Amino acid sequence: MTGRYATDSSYYVKLNAIISAYDLTKFDGPKTVAVNYNAIVSSTNFSIDSLPWGTIGYKYLEPCSNYYGKEIVVTKQTVDGQFAFISCAGKELGWVDMDALKTFSTVKASYTLPIMNSGYSIDSLPWGEPGYVHVGDTASYYGKLSKVVRETANGIYAEISVDGVKLGWIDKRAFNAAFPSYNAVVRKGNYSIDNLPWGTSGYRMLDTSSSYVGKTVTVIGKSADGAYLCLAYNGLPLGWVDYRAFESFDATVVSYTAIVSDTNFSIDSQPWGEAGYVYLDASSNYYGKEVLVTRKTANGAYAYISFAGKPLGWIDSRGLQNFSTVAVNYSLPIMNGVYSIDSLPWGEPGYTKIADAAAYFGKLATVLRESVNGAYAEVAIDGQRIGWIDKRAFSNARQVSYYAGVSGQNYSIDSLPWGTAGYQYLESTNNYLDSLVKVVAESIDGNYKLIQLNGRNLGWVDYRALAALNTKAVNYTATIRSVGFSIDSLPWGTPGFTMLGLTSSYLNTTVQVIQESVDGYYALVTLNGKTLGWVDKRCL
Incomplete structure (x- = not known):
């Protein structure tokens, strides 16, 4: 200003002295720099002000809690990096402490993929970010084409729109990202x-x-x-x-199982060599696995396969070995522990050992399938599929199915037939006196029986503890029409029978009849899968 507005040549010296003496620079406002990046309001404990908090003349505008979890744009910062000027949805808000913000790095994108997994949420921000809110589920958009407009810097989450409407952020695994386009x-x-x-x-x-x-x-x-x-x-x-x-080829619909028996073939989008076929996978990744064949080319050279419900593609038929089985449904205890439990019948290409039969010794196994030659059985134990086992593992027991009454006191119920190596005492027959149990297996010598009560395995018991009933299996429905009859643990008059209830409690109720006494006078009835007991057939 010297020489233009002031005639005093030392004017600037005097002016600076006055500014210094009265600390007038405090009225200049904070020094700032221009920036441009996105962030998330990640705290609720700060104010949004007209100027950086503490600056002379600053005014409180609103709490940052109004924008918790919102994505905002930072356009200015103080030089010391302590405060940021923010906007939300194009509206300028004011200055906020940087500790209230979390940087939110994204990458612009522009591609389209279908939503192919219904198990993920759609959120206002990438899942787990401060203040994210659940706004929908992928199940509502399954199969729909979504446009990806942004991704998180780590590539895990995508911001999407469907039919031109912005939805939110989604885990990219919802696109079945493993699918090779x-x-x-x-x-x-x-x-x-x-x-x-x-x-x-x-x-x-x-x-x-x-x-x-x-x-x-x-x-x-x-x-x-x-x-x-x-x-x-x-x-x-x-x-x-x-x-x-x-497809430019002819194929027929089939349905049978096979084993991937070779590691040297490709799995392709179309039969190998067809115009436009694309390599998808290698047979080595499924070696020894049981697959479902649903289509074959007319010449039989190629087969379309699926594994565990997932379609894989076309494979040369030479990479497969037919695997014929027979569906069955019966139960037997594993009584010989020297055999292995395998992923496939022992000796099949690619079979692998899963466990030893000894680990399930004495357990009741449900047989689901058998190999065509009858040598191997696929078993489940406690409702869980285990694998394939040599049927000789059942050799020390035989399957039976009949009902008996528990009539002997002070007999043990054991994990295995009494005296078998490793058997353990479970409880006493005294707990079940006069109860009706189902005998599902017995030792080869007939001395020990595996018993169930209402579908639950109790264990092995000496045959002398049971009073066998002379009954026959039936299966029909009937309605209880009369009152005044008892419901008993055994047919009325059988030694040890006890009354469990009265038919009056079930008048006009439809029940399932599963056993009858040989003389035809008494019936064993169940209701909704639960055994009620024996009734005189005159009440039905």
Whole structure:
């Protein structure tokens, strides 16, 4: 200002002295720098002010709790980095302490994928970020094409829109990200292209495959059953179409199981060598696994396979070995521990040992399937599938099925037939005197019986503790029509029978009859799977 507005040559010296003497720089306001980045309001304990908090003339505007969990834009910071000027949804808010913010790094994106997993949430922010809120579920948008507009810097979460409407943030695993997109040529017309897999609730036709015959499209997704493919063309989403629109070969529908018996074949989007076929996987990844064959080429050279309900693709039939089994349903205890339990019948290509039969010695196994030669059985124990076992593991016991009354006192109920190596005492027959039990297995010599009560295994008991009933198995429904009859633990008059209830409690109730006395006078009835007891058939 010297020489222009002031004639005193030492004016600036005097002015600076006055500024210093009265600390007038405090009225200059904070020094700031321009920035531009996104953050999340991650605390509720700070104010939003007209100027950085503590600056002369600053005014309180509102609490930052009003924006907790919101994504905001930081456009200015104080030089010391302590305060930030923020905006939300295009509206300037004011200054806030930087400790109230968490940096939120994202990457712009622009691609389309179908939502193929219904088990994830849609949130206002990436799951786990401060203040994130659940806004929906992927189940509501299953099969729909979503446009990804941003991703988190770590690539785990994506911000999406569906049908032009922004939804929120989603875990990228909801896209079935493991699906390898590939290019393919549309071979056949007259298949509809739909917004969802054909038949899904709310699907509608968008176009037909006829519009794209001979054109190369990108397959970006596959329905859970493999029947429909999600397509894009020139970077733009098309929709869902039947997979047969890509086939130029004839195939027949089949249904049988096989074992992947070779490691040297590819699994492809179409039979190997077909125009546009794409490598998807290697047979070595499924060696020794049991797969389901659902289609075969007309010449039988290639088979379409699925594993554990997941469609895999086409494989050379030479990579498979047929695996024929017979469905069965019976139970026997494992009574010989020297055999292995395997992923497949012992000796089948790729079988692996899972456990030893000794680990389940004495346990009651439910047999689900048998090999065609009858040598091996697939078993479940306590409702859980275990694997395949040599049927000789059942050799020291035989399956039976009849009812008996517990009539002997002071006999032990044991984990294995009494005296068998490793047997353990469980409880006494005294706890079940006069109860009706089901005998499901017995030792080969007949001296010990495996008994159940209401479907629950009790253990092994000496045959002398039981009063066998002369009954026959039946299976029909009946209605209790009369009062005045007893419901008993054994047919009325049988030694040791006790009264359990009266038919008057079940008048006009429909029951299931599962056993009858041989003379036809008494019936064993159940209700909703629970055994009630024996009744005189005159009440039915």
